[in-house]
Every structure is written in structure tokens, then in C-alpha cells.
Amino acid sequence: MTENTRTAGVPGNGGGEEPRIGVFICHCGGNISDVVDVHRVAEEIGRLPSVVFSTTHTFVCSDPGQALIEQKIKELNLNRVIVAACSPTLHELTFRRTLARAGLNQYLFEHTNVREQVSWVVADHELATQKATRLIRAAVARVRHLVPLEKRRIPIHPSALVIGGGVAGLTAARDLADRGFAVTVIESAPFLGGRMAQLDRLYPTGQRARELLQPLVDEVVRHPRITIHTNAELLQATGFIGDFRTTVRLHPRGVDTSLKNAGAVIAVCPEEAPDPFNYGLTKRKAIYLPYEGCYPPHPAIDWKACTKCGKCVEAAGGAGIDLGGQPTDVEIQSGVILMAVGLDLYEPRRGEYGYREHPEVVTLAQLNRLLDADGPTGGKLVLNGRPIRNVGFIHCVGSLQHKGIHPPMPDGRINDYCSRICCTTTLRAATELKERFPQLNIYDFHEDIRTYGRGHEAYYDRASQQGIVFIRFDPQRPPRVERDPRGEAPLVVKTVDRLTLGEEVEVPIDLLVLATGLVARDMARLVDLYRCSVGSDRFLLEVHPKLRPVELAAFGLFLAGSVQGPMDTVESTAAAAAAASKAAALIAQAHVELDPFIAKVVEEKCSGCRICLYVCPYDAISRDDAKKVAVVNQALCTGCGTCVATCPCNAIIQFGFDDAQVKSEVLALLGRQPALAVAA
């Protein structure tokens, strides 16, 4: 508490001194004053008891405006300040800082919204003026109940846990470690690299994905401040911002660095399973390396496929392979946590555009593996040994879904969002196909094409110049994929082309590529352990898309990359770098300061009934069994106030939103004893 607020006194808080309220009404350069008669409002408010100063200003947020507030606080010994201006989302913080500069506790402030919610929505000057007066009167009633508050100070352990070892996780880990913090990366797979390792060439530069990934992986694995755990499973998490404790189960890899003849060992393995690295196009052995140059460079064992026959152990000469390894659990302490678990690809339903019914139908991800020079066919376009003449692409498979046309996902929702990457990825692949195999006829079936990013449109232009045929279908009548009855090609795609004003087209197709969208991974464990907010699209939800774009609502948790929504590698690395820099700004301080609007249990009123324990979304409330009362953990509480509304004894208060404050506001809005509703 600052010296000034001590002397200012607080009603209802043992203070004794009367509130001295200053009200500053903003013209917003006419945005407010053109509609609201601000002078009349200032005059009416000025007549209310306890209001010792009431004025208007052209721009209260300007330097002179703020200087006026500071000056009046000092000159008139104001102990409450109200600014009636724009939305508090814009300038509440600005004015809190003004109060702090003037030596007044920054939480003795109320921001009244008379622009977004009055002057911009009420054209009638008289009604707008009345509404503004009402709202400010309510603020006057409310501020009488404000008490000086202090930010919570919580010590921060200068370290970070990064969950996910794909391009986003690695980027964030590298950035944080470069800033001098200890970083632990946990990856559920046996190898680093994530989705990016599976890609071939990336737009917009056309560089090879693994060549871009390699230096990043090298940097991370050589970094003295980074610890990496692969084969790691999230088990438990406790703690809060500054001191998270995450327990991770490390599953045995089965192979260690002393294995010398990996190639020969893999060759003797008799077991095979579909290779997820190639999206099931090929099979791999139960002991395997996903691709050349992977990290860690020694193989891993796929325990689901392994029968523990021991042939590999024999081939290895007994060294480097252990088929009897047991998992070990480790606890990782960290000040912050970065979520970088990435996303999944939409898996089309059986029969969706002929998928898994006709072998000629593949996904875009599978095509990318086929185009890869290091891929299963060495980059050759081969399908069942048949030469390919006509290639079709269908966009928006699993994206931009429409109610009533697309069957819902297993959880009942439809993917109505755009997956962002598939249009440009499709066009990049199509142009590469045409360049490498000029004899191909390529047909692009789309509902819409969104080449939104820098350099993306160039792929569309090139595709058009190459003679790729664009066919726009009606989303209400998506294309049908059938066996070609004439046998000209294996498949025929039938649709109505909107670009030729409804012409019915039938296109023979040898290879049909479905541009599948991106979906959120199953993150139930993660969401549950760390109390993450999830959006209606099932991706993790940031606090605010513009104001706090890489933070989760629970403190100390950050979103790095496509865990937040569909992103390409460009966006994913940018988001990861942003998350790393926000996280670094936080852990660089020894302490973090959090807003004080949290819940507090009034022990004398608490009956110990535990209801609040069950409603708290963050498990921030526990019960002190000795005292038989509930206790709020200050670092875990996010200040939603749900427990306050739930407590049957009214034993929980929420700073900034306690019953007296909210009720006085309601009463004043209704004209009940305006400004005189003082707590008993």
C-alpha cells in the first residue's frame, strides 16, 4: 500500500475518511461529446455527494488529460477517480498507471464506458446524455466501496517446460535457452521434428522442410541449457505460475547410443507395421528410424509391433538394445509452460470422396510423401504400377464444413473453419507435379481458394499459367467420386462447375488427392492437467486474439504454434517465437505481479461445506481441515468469481467485484439512493 492511500482512508475498510471522488469525462475529440452533452453530465455528477471534482476534457487519455488527473489528485486530495470515456479494454490500464504516478492506489479507479456503449450506439442526444449520467452515477456509487488493492507477487523459477518437440516447440526452446533460461523439452514420440519432418518442400520459398529443420534440431540438442526427453508421457501436474511441477513418464526407447550397426539390426527384424511417418503408404519394422538424419540418430522400438523375439539383440551382438526396459518417472520444475503439441490432420471418413474405397484416392499429406525424393517411392509418381495421366485435387476436405451437408465429427461438431494451409499446399504440389511431369492433366476442384499469405498467390498464378484446370463446385453439391464406367481411367469425378455457370462436368482421374484440413489433437490430458481453455474449434484458446494472443487464461501458460489453430510452418514458428518472448519477459523477473481481482474466503463466515471446491474451474480452492474452512490459492485463482456466486454463506468475496460493489452499482443504475449506498 502506498503512503497516500494509507492517509486517504477507506470507507468500510476501517479508514474513516470520507471518499473524495474526482470524475473526468472525456469528449474523445467529439466521439462522445457530439452525442452526449458532457458538460451537463459533469454538472449533474458534480452535484452528487462525495464528488469533489467533476470536469470534461477533450482527450483524457492524452498527456495533458492525464496530467490533469494527477494534478487534481494531489491538489484536492482525491481518493477515488472515475474516467468516463472509451471501453475499459482500451485505457483502463493507462489510467491506473496515472493514479499510481500520482501516488494513489491504482485500484481506486473506475472506468466507465460511455463511448462504445453510449455515444456510438444511441443517436438521440437526450437519451445518450441520460444514459451516460446513469452509468457514471453508478460508478460513483461503486467507487465508494473500492478498497486499495495490491498486486499479487509470486516468485518465478527461471525455467520453462516446452511440451512438444516439433518446429514450434524447438523454436521456443531455442529462443528461451538463448535468453539464458533452463528449458526442458518433452516429446511424446521417440524422435524430434514433429509434422515438419514429414513435409517435403515448403511454400513460399520451395526449400526442403528437413533441411530447414536440421540446423534448428542441431542447435537445440547441442544447447547447454536445454534438456530433451523423448518418449515422454504427461502424467501429473501440480503447482502454478512460477512453480509448476510436471511429472513425466519416460517410456523406454529400447535402443541406446551404443548400438553400432543399426541398418543390419533393423533388417533382421521380422515384424512390420504401417509407417505413420509415410501416412500408412509403407510399412516399417518394429525397430526403426523414421528418416535419415533424424534425432536422436539411433533407432527406437515400436512396442506395439515388437514381439520381443530377440533377433535384433542377437544382430547387435548384445550391445545397445534392451527389450526389458521399464518406464521411469521424472518431475520437472518450471516457472512457465509452453504448449507446443501441434495439431493433427483430418482423416477422411471411409467413402468420403472415395477415400479408402478406391486405392487411387490419397490425401495431400500422402502425396507430399510421394513427391519427396527421400520418400517411399524416391520421388517417383507411381500408383499400382499404372502410369498416371490425370490428377485431381479436391479442396476443403474436413474444412469449411457445412451443417446438413457434412456429417458431424465424433463429438458432434463440424469443422466450419478454414484450415488455411491446404490451398497453398495444394497449389504448390500441383505446380511441382506439372513441372516434373508436364504430360499430366491436373484438375483442381474447389469451393473457394484462399492463397492469403505473402508469396502464396504466386502459386495460383503459376498454376493458371501451367494450364491447371480450376473447377469451382457448389458447396451444397460437392463432387461425387465414382468408378469410371467406360474404363478410361479408374475414377471419374462428377460435379457442376460454377465458373462455367453450372456446366456439368465428368473428369476421368487416375490419382485423386484430397486436400485434408487440420484438426486439433486429442489434448484431453493436457487440458485437464493445466486447466487450458478450449475454443469451439477444439484448439486451445488464447486470452484475447489481439491483446494477449499467445497466453492461456491460466497464468504462466503459453501457446506456441498450431496448438492454437491451423498454422503453416511460417506462422507456427512466429507464434512460437512470440510465446518464447512473452514467457521470457515473465521469467526474467524474479517475481510476477498479477492483478488482485481474486477470491478470498472470509473465514468467520465459512462453514467448510466444500461447495466452492467443486465449482472452481482451476482447483484453486482447498479446505483447511484443521480450521474447517476453504482456502483460496492466490497463484491459482484467476478471479472468475464463480465461487463467490456459489457460496451459500456469502463467505467468499472477490476483490474488485464484491457484492457491495456490484449491488451498489445496480442500485444506483435504478436510481436508488444514488451515490449514497454506503456499506453498513
Next chain:
Amino acid sequence: MTQVGTQTQQPGPGRTTWEPRIIGFLCYWCSYTGADSAGTARMQYPPNVDIVKVMCSGRIDPELITTAFANGADGVMVLGCHIGDCHYISGNHKTMVRMPLMRRLLAELGLEPERFRHEWVSAAEGEKFSKLVAEMTEQVRALGPLNWPRLLYERGVGHGMDLKAWGE
């Protein structure tokens, strides 16, 4: 005796007719921001709904709603984030369960159901917000002023209650 519903009216020049007074309890992250986006888009809507901001709709104690009705509100709106979009994971799940109970309780206390409205408004749904306010204002206007303490008294609910305590 003054009618509670009209008490707050400061009739301007030529305005003497009754106007509904409605309190809107809005969660900060979705609905309050949704109301802001209606403002940013300059959508015009009636000035009858006065917004009281809370951080989460889960904070909206039924007692706040009865306080509003008992003190002259003709209607109350409760707006929160859509299910699945709660800033606080599941605060609005509590709202989802509480508000239908609240509606039944208010009905038992003699209130027309149209005076109470609970909806989900996202930060992007400025248009939905402005439409809801317009609808709510008109449906409450159609019902006329609520004088709840008198209503209770006339129906014999809380018989013997001292109406002075309610400002009568």
C-alpha cells in the same frame, strides 16, 4: 406513490412516457466485448439496458438478479460466453445450470418470464447483442412497468411485508 419502474426516469424535454429499465449482467471476456464491438460498428440500439460488468457469467449470483428486480428493474439480462468458449474453462457451465432455475424461481415469485433473459453472446457477436437488447426492450415495454414489491404484496406473497423497506 411513485411507480418503481418510472422512478429513475429523468424526463427530458417532451419525454414523459415510461421507459423500461433493464439491467444487463455481462461477462467481461465475451459479452461485454461483444457489446463493445456493437459500438465499434455503430449499431444503434435502445438505451434501456444498463450494463453491469462481471469477469465471468459464473459470478452472477442469483441474488444480484433479485436485487435488481426488487429495486426497480423491469427486466434483467444475463449474457455470457458460449458454452465451450469460456475464458475460465467452465464458469459459464454454472450459469447454464443456474439460469433455468432462476427463471423458475422468478416465475414462482410472480414474474413474467419475458422479463428475464439469458443468452450467450461472443466477443464477435455485436449484432446479436444489439438485436437482443432491442428485442428485450420491446418485450419488456409490452409488459409495462414491473412493480415487484407491490405485485408480491397484492398476491399475498410475503404478506405483511413492510413495503417501505422496498422504497414504497
